Amino acid sequence: MARIHHIGKDLVLAGDAAGLVAPSSGEGIYYAMIGGQEAxxxxxxCLLSGNSKDLQLACKRFMSKHKTVFRxxxxxxxxxxxxxxxxxxxxxxxxNVDVQRLTFESYxxxxxxxxxxxxxxxxxVKNLLHLSGLVRATT
Numbered sequence: 001m002a003r004i005h006h007i008g009k010d011l012v013l014a015g016d017a018a019g020l021v022a023p024s025s026g027e028g029i030y031y032a033m034i035g036g037q038e039a040x041x042x043x044x045x046c047l048l049s050g051n052s053k054d055l056q057l058a059c060k061r062f063m064s065k066h067k068t069v070f071r072x073x074x075x076x077x078x079x080x081x082x083x084x085x086x087x088x089x090x091x092x093x094x095x096n097v098d099v100q101r102l103t104f105e106s107y108x109x110x111x112x113x114x115x116x117x118x119x120x121x122x123x124x125v126k127n128l129l130h131l132s133g134l135v136r137a138t139t
Contacts, residue, residue, distance in 0.1 A: 012055040014039035022070060024077035030110060031066065038062045068112055079131060089130040092137035099123055 014020065015032030022031060035058070042058035063070075080090035093099055098119045105113040114120070129135040 010052050010055070012039045012042060012058050014058065023074040024081065025073055025107075027107075034066075035062055066110070069106070069110065072112060079127075085137070086131075088137035089135075093123075093126055093130060095138070096123070096126065 014035035016028065018035060020031040020035045021028040038058040038061050041061070042055050045057060046052055046054040076090075080086045094103070098115075102113055102115060102119070102123070126135070130137070
């Protein structure tokens with residue numbers, strides 16, 4: 001999983017250097033900027049306290065805000081990017097208006113958006129049907 005890295009005693013990486021690119025979507029600019037901000041705050045704290053362990057705060061703060069999104073996107077990537085057939089299933093799922101709406105709102109707000117539970121249940125069932133091979137991708 002991508003994250004801000006605290007390496008050794010006196011180094012913290014953020015952005016591209018830390019691999020802060022969202023799985024499956026490839027988005028990175030927003031996360032690089034937030035990661036850089038967290039790294040700067042942690043560095044400032046470290047300089048004030050003289051304690052290099054304060055550099056770990058960058059990763060902790062970043063992941064406390066974005067871990068769920070990264071985990072869900074990583075799960076999607078692991079499920080759908082394994083083969084061309086699975087990628088086609090993913091594209092087929094993305095034609096669904098509910099999927100498009102949830103994806104857009106999550107992208108804009110940088111967090112998972114919860115909607116009407118029935119909508120999530122329908123999307124989950126469609127995912128399971130596609131991943132199990134019971135439903136074929138439509139072009």
